[in-house]
Amino acid sequence: MRPDLSACLPLLGETRHAGGAHAATGEANYSGACQTPAREGQGAARHLPRPGSRRLALHPHRDREHRPHRAFRRRQIRATHERRRHRPRHRDGPRRRPSRGEPRRMSGFFKKLFTRGSSREDPAPPPAPEAEIPPPATEIVSSPDPEPAPPAPDLVPVAPEHVALQPEPEPEVAPQQRGGWFGRLTEGLAKSSRSLTGSITSIFTKRKLDAATLGELEDALIQADLGVATTARIISAVSAGRYDKEIEPEEVKAILAGEVAKVLKPVEVPFSFGTQKPFVILVVGVNGAGKTTTIGKLGAIATREGHSVMLAACDTFRAAAIEQLTVWGKRIGAKVISRPTGADAAGLAFDAMKEAQDSRTDILFIDTAGRLQNKANLMAELDKVVRVIKKQDETAPHAVLLVLDATTGQNAISQADVFTRVAGVTGLIMTKLDGTARGGILVAIAERFKLPIHAIGVGEQIEDLQPFDADAFSRAIAGLAE
Template sequence: MDGRKSDTDDRTGRTRVRGTDRRGLACVDWSLADGRYVDQGSNSSEQRRANATTNARQTNVWKERHVTEPKKRPSSFFGKLFGTGTAERAVDTGEKSGSDELAGAALDRAPDMAAETAQAVLHADTLPAAPMQPDHEPRPAEQGWFSRLKAGLSKTSTKLADGISGLFTKRKLDGATLDDLEDLLIQADLGVETATRITSALGKSRYEKGISPDDVRAVLAAEVARVLEPVARPLVIDDARRPHVVLMVGVNGTGKTTTIGKLAAQFRSQGKSVMMAAGDTFRAAAVDQLRVWGERTGVSVVTGDVGADSSGLAFDAMKAAVASGIDVLLIDTAGRLQNKQALMDELEKMVRVIRKLDPTAPHDVLLVLDATTGQNALQQVEVFRDRAGVTGLVMTKLDGTARGGILVAISAKFGLPVHAIGVGEGIDDLRSFNAHEFARLIALG
C-alpha cells in the first residue's frame, strides 16, 4: 500500500490506515465486514501475521469493555436438564461465515455509522454455553404456576366476587341491577365494551327471574374468555432469522429488564443461543441488573458507558449478534413516559438504526405493562403502538393488584397479542398467556 495515511478511533484506540494499492485504487488496511486486519497492498506474510495479531488484540479490547460473558459454573440440576443448547454453534471455525458477509453488506447500507461502530463486529470466539442457574430450589407441586397465578389474581377475583354477591343477593335481574353490575365491572377495569357485553348477555333473561351470584360469575368467565382467546398467542421465534431481534419497551418501573432475563432463561432452555443488550444506558443499575441475569442464564450481555447513545449500542449489539450467529437478541431500553415527545423520538430513532442492519428488524416489539397502573395502561398501549410499532404485550405484577381486569379492557380495545404474564420476581414466574385459565381465575377465583 502506497501513500499511507492513518487515523485513530478515539473510543477504541483502533488505527485505520488508508492508501492506494499497486493498481492505484484506494484501499483500507482492515475489513469492516469481519473486523480482521488485512493489508490489501502487501504480499508480505510477516505483515499479514502482524496485522492479524493487532486485529485480535483490538477486538478483544472492545469485547472486554462491552460484552460480559458469564463465567462457566459447575454442573447443576438445570444444566443436566437443559444441557448446553445451541450456543455451541457460535464456536469459531476459522472460516469466513455467511454472517460475516451479511454484516459487511449491512455496513454498506449504513456508511454514516460504520466508522463509529465498526469495532462492534465480534469474532464468534467461544460464546458461553453455561447452564442456567436457578434462583431458588424447585418449588413443590402445590406451589406450581397455577397456584401462583391464582394467588396473584385473588385480589381481582375477590373484588369482583364480593361486588357481584352484594348486587345479586335477594335481588331480581331488572334494569337497575344490570346498570349497577355494569358500573361494578367498569370500576374493576374490565372496560366499557366488556361490561356492556356481559350485561347484555344477562339481560336476555326475563327480568322477573332471579339469578344467583354464581350464575353471574359463570357468564362473566365465558365473556372474558371470549375477549381474551383471540389475543392469547405465545412468542414464536423465527429460526430463519438470525438473530431474531426482540425490542423491549415501556414506561419506568414496569419490569422490562427482569422480563428480558426471564425470556432469556426460557429461550436458553429451548436450546437457543441468546444475547442481551443493555440499551438502558441512563441507569447504571439497569446494566448491572442485566449482567446478573446474564450470569444466571449463561447469556452474553452487550453494554456501553452510562449515558452513551442507546441507538449506537443497539447497532453494536446487532453486529455482534450477526457475527456470532446468535438465535435471539433481546434489547432492553430505558423507561420512558408515553407523553414525553423527546424520549419517544429517541425510541423511533433506535428502531431506524436497527433497520440499517436488518430492514425486517426488530421482529418483535414487546410493550411491558404494569398491571397496577390500571386505566393508564390503555394510553400507554396506544402511544407505544403508534410510535414504536408494538407487536405484542407482556403484563407484569398481576400478583400485587386488584386491577388485573385491565388486561381484558386492553385486549378488547386493541386486539394486540398477549404473549406472557408475570406474577412474581422468580425466574419461572413469567409464563405464556392462557385465556381460559385467566378468565376462570378472574371470574370464579
C-alpha cells in the same frame, strides 16, 4: 413567830430610794402592771416588789446609740460571718449556699460533665474498688449446677413437639405444587377476583334481577377496568331471559368468565422464537414496568430451549439497569453488551447488532430506557433506535414487545396507543398482576387494540412468567375453579 409585816414595810420602801428621780415614772408603771390580788390579811404587801428581783424600768431619754448590747450584737454577727467564710468545705456535709467569692459546688450531671478528667476528682478512685468488689463477690459460684441437669430431661418431650410442627408447613407448599400454573395464577389474581366477585355476591344475594341490580353490576365491572364494551356485553348476557327473576351469584360469575374468554381467546398467542439469526427482540415500556426482569426471564426460557442468547443494555440512563441485566446475563449464561452510563443508546444497539451477527447468536434482546408516552423527545429517541437496527437488518426488529404494568390501570391504554404508533408493537406482556385489583385492564386493552398477548407475570420468579391462557385467566378473575 411570824414577823409583823407593817413594821418591815417602811424599811424595804426606803432602800429602794422612793424619792429618787426615777421613782415618779418607773415605780408607778411597775406597780400598775405587776399588781396581783392580795391574800386576806396581807393587803399592804401587794404594792412592794419581791426582794432580790430585777426591776424593769424604762428610760425615755435614752437613745439607740447609748445601748451597748446592740454594738455587741453587731460585732458578734460579723465574727460569725467571718468564721463561716473560712470554714472548710465538706463533701458529705449538708448543702448550703456559698458565700461571696466562694466557688459554687457542682453536683449530678454537671459535676461529671465539667470535672471529667480534672485533678479535683481525686476522691473518684474509691468507687473503683467498690466496682471491683462484685467480681470477687462471685461467691455465688453455684457449683451445685447439676441441679439444672434434671430440667434437661423435661426438655426432651419438648423436642418432639417442635419436630411435629415442622411437617405442618409442608402441606402449605403442597397445594401450590398440585395447582400448578392455574394455582399460581389464581393466587396472583386474588386481589382482582376478590374485589369483583365480592361485589357480585353482595348484589345478587336473595335479590331479583331488575334495573337497580343491573346498575350496581355495571358499576362493579367498570371499577374492575374491564372496559365499557365488555361490560355492556356482560350486562346484556346476564339480563337475557332472567329479568325480574332471582339469579344466583355463581351463575353471574359463570357468565362473566364466558364473556371475558370470548374477548381474550382471539389474542391468545404464545410467544415463539423465529428462525432468523439473530432474532432481534426489542423490549419497550415505561419506567418501572419490569422490562429488564422480563428480558431475563425470556432469556432463561430461550437458553433452556437450547438457543444462544445475547443481551444489549441500551438503558444507558440508569446504571442499576445495566447492573441488573449483567446479573441476569451471568445467571442464564448470556453475553451482555453495555456501555458507560449516559452513552448513546442507538449507537449501542448498532454495536450489539453487529456483534450478534458476527458471533452467529440465535437471539438478541435489546433493553431500552423507560420512557413516558407523553415525552416526545424520548419517544423520538426510541424511533431512532428502531431505524439504526433496520440499517443492519431491514426485517429487524423481528419482535417488539410492550411490557405493561397492571398496577397503572387505565393509563396502560394510553401507553399501548403511543408505543404501538412509535415502535410498531407486535405483542404484549402484562406484569405485576399479583399486586393490583385492576387485572381487568388486560381485557380492555385486548378489546381495543387486538394485540397478541404473549405472556403474563404474577410474581418475581422465572416460573411466574407463563404463556397467556385465556380460559385460565377468565376463570381465575371470575373466582371459579379450574
